[in-house]
Amino acid sequence: MIGFKDISKTFNTGKANQVNALADIDLTINKGEFVIVVGANGSGKTTLLNLVAGTILADKGTITVDGTDATKLPDYKRSRWIARIFQNPLLGTAADLSIMDNFRLAALRTQAKGLTIGKTASFKKQVQEKVAALGMGLESKLEQPIGTLSGGQRQALTLLMSVMDECKILLLDEPTAALDPRSAKTVMSMADNLIKQYGLTAILVTHNLKDAGQYGSRIIHMEEGHVIRDVSAGEKLKLKQTELFEWFG
Numbered sequence: 528m529i530g531f532k533d534i535s536k537t538f539n540t541g542k543a544n545q546v547n548a549l550a551d552i553d554l555t556i557n558k559g560e561f562v563i564v565v566g567a568n569g570s571g572k573t574t575l576l577n578l579v580a581g582t583i584l585a586d587k588g589t590i591t592v593d594g595t596d597a598t599k600l601p602d603y604k605r606s607r608w609i610a611r612i613f614q615n616p617l618l619g620t621a622a623d624l625s626i627m628d629n630f631r632l633a634a635l636r637t638q639a640k641g642l643t644i645g646k647t648a649s650f651k652k653q654v655q656e657k658v659a660a661l662g663m664g665l666e667s668k669l670e671q672p673i674g675t676l677s678g679g680q681r682q683a684l685t686l687l688m689s690v691m692d693e694c695k696i697l698l699l700d701e702p703t704a705a706l707d708p709r710s711a712k713t714v715m716s717m718a719d720n721l722i723k724q725y726g727l728t729a730i731l732v733t734h735n736l737k738d739a740g741q742y743g744s745r746i747i748h749m750e751e752g753h754v755i756r757d758v759s760a761g762e763k764l765k766l767k768q769t770e771l772f773e774w775f776g
């Protein structure tokens with residue numbers, strides 16, 4: 528569960544260019560919920576994700592994760608349970624390292640088990656099976672530098688790496704914005720499957736209203752630092768695609 532209680536974030540306080548990026552946000556995201564966040568440019572969506580990830584801290588209010596106060600917890604202390612996928616498929620993996628070594632690095636990041644992690648036959652087998660399950664034929668390329676793959680393939684592997692360990696929360700910040708339509712579809716449906724399979728709590732920021740209609744269990748609409756619509760799972764089922772477009776009319 529992620530709880531925002533009275534959260535505000537202002538940038539450039541007291542200056543001419545002051546921005547109230549988030550104002551008095553009260554929001555509870557339940558365990559296993561897949562929340563889609565939509566809103567115009569500058570409405571505060573990424574700031575919301577940054578506050579969950581801990582890359583920025585709130586000026587006011589409290590953030591809890593599974594009942595633990597995380598308000599002042601720096602990002603490196605949250606990385607064990609929070610994974611984040613960015614718009615740029617080149618972020619999150621090391622281009623010159625093989626696919627397998629990238630999986631090893633990811634496992635080292637989240638598991639405090641020393642440098643032997645990722646060296647065992649069972650680790651390799653596990654990676655091979657999970658990669659094969661993606662259905663992209665990448666299991667035969669595990670020793671190839673990850674930088675030689677396409678953006679879509681790389682984003683799919685980044686996703687898989689980030690959820691394989693102890694991750695409980697997945698933050699997706701426009702993960703398909705840099706991909707061609709076919710790769711975008713593959714990565715989104717993969718993300719959806721992984722979220723269900725691993726029982727993750729997930730937040731997707733997107734400008735793609737088709738994805739917003741198709742995926743997720745709840746939609747939050749932001750405007751100027753406020754949540755102006757919060758559509759529950761039941762209401763979302765009845766929501767028509769045209770209505771979603773009308774919000775931005």
Ligand SMILES: Nc1ncnc2c1ncn2[C@@H]1O[C@H](COP(=O)(O)OP(=O)(O)OP(=O)(O)O)[C@@H](O)[C@H]1O
Nearest residue numbers: 538539546548566567568569570571572573574575
């Ligand atoms: N580090 C920062 N310093 C100054 N202003 C910032 C900073 N980060 C965000 N802002 C401002 O806060 C507001 C909210 O930004 P945010 O990135 O959260 O919006 P967004 O809804 O994610 O936008 P987009 O859809 O364009 O990515 C914007 O006006 C932005 O310019």
